[in-house]
Amino acid sequence: QLEAVIFDLDGVITDTAELHYQAWQALADELGIPFSRAKNERLKGVSRKESLDIVLEDSPLPWTDAERLALAEKKNASYRQQLEQLSPADVLPGILELLDSLAQRGIACGLASASLNAPLILQRLGIASRFQAIADPAALQKGKPDAEIFLTAAELLGVPPRNCIGIEDAAAGIAAIKAAGMQAVGVGSPEQLGAADLLLTSTTELTVEKLLALFGDSGQ
Numbered sequence: 278q279l280e281a282v283i284f285d286l287d288g289v290i291t292d293t294a295e296l297h298y299q300a301w302q303a304l305a306d307e308l309g310i311p312f313s314r315a316k317n318e319r320l321k322g323v324s325r326k327e328s329l330d331i332v333l334e335d336s337p338l339p340w341t342d343a344e345r346l347a348l349a350e351k352k353n354a355s356y357r358q359q360l361e362q363l364s365p366a367d368v369l370p371g372i373l374e375l376l377d378s379l380a381q382r383g384i385a386c387g388l389a390s391a392s393l394n395a396p397l398i399l400q401r402l403g404i405a406s407r408f409q410a411i412a413d414p415a416a417l418q419k420g421k422p423d424a425e426i427f428l429t430a431a432e433l434l435g436v437p438p439r440n441c442i443g444i445e446d447a448a449a450g451i452a453a454i455k456a457a458g459m460q461a462v463g464v465g466s467p468e469q470l471g472a473a474d475l476l477l478t479s480t481t482e483l484t485v486e487k488l489l490a491l492f493g494d495s496g497q
């Protein structure tokens with residue numbers, strides 16, 4: 278029986294990928310390193326530190342750990358400046374309606390985002406109070422595709438993984454949900470998210486009925 282839905286943030290609840298892109302591009306320009314939208318695709322769902330390592334792949338310089346830390350902080354400062362533009366209008370279509378229907382049915386909501394800025398983003402979007410649990414990525418050993426972040430969110434909610442659905446836009450996220458023993462809903466393309474139990478092309482198609490149907494429950 279469906280007891281909880283655990284959401285990814287970037288690409289499912291809102292599109293912060295564009296803001297990450299602008300902040301990484303600004304840093305790369307400053308360092309004289311080539312960067313592109315294609316490369317930005319590789320950063321989706323990846324932690325800040327690992328994202329920086331990918332950005333620096335194209336630099337001939339041997340960056341020390343201390344230098345990398347400073348660069349990651351610099352990128353984050355400009356990203357957080359971008360986040361100030363974020364408002365409730367930036368919640369992706371269909372998400373508010375889904376959060377409403379889940380609340381009406383007493384189904385809990387959790388967040389499994391790699392972003393250390395997730396609490397701030399939910400606040401800017403005006404939906405922080407809708408989530409009963411937010412897994413803290415700083416406290417985790419392993420990122421997606423490891424199951425840990427989804428298992429942590431389920432544990433915080435007090436719901437067994439088999440009664441959870443995870444919603445993701447990235448292949449590593451779908452793998453993490455399946456490894457956690459949950460039903461996986463993918464929002465995106467079949468080439469990337471073929472392993473999902475239910476695949477939708479956009480968040481507008483996300484309805485509580487479709488989620489309940491994964492548990493053989495029509496919701497009637």
Ligand code: G16
Pocket residue numbers: 285286287288294297320321322323324325328353389390391392393394395
């Ligand atoms: C998000 C983004 C990633 C970003 C990561 C960490 O993950 O998709 O591009 O690098 O968070 O973000 P921050 O620098 O804010 O800690 P998710 O899991 O919400 O898709």
Ligand code: MG
Pocket residue numbers: 285286287288289321322445446447450
């Ligand atoms: Mg995502």
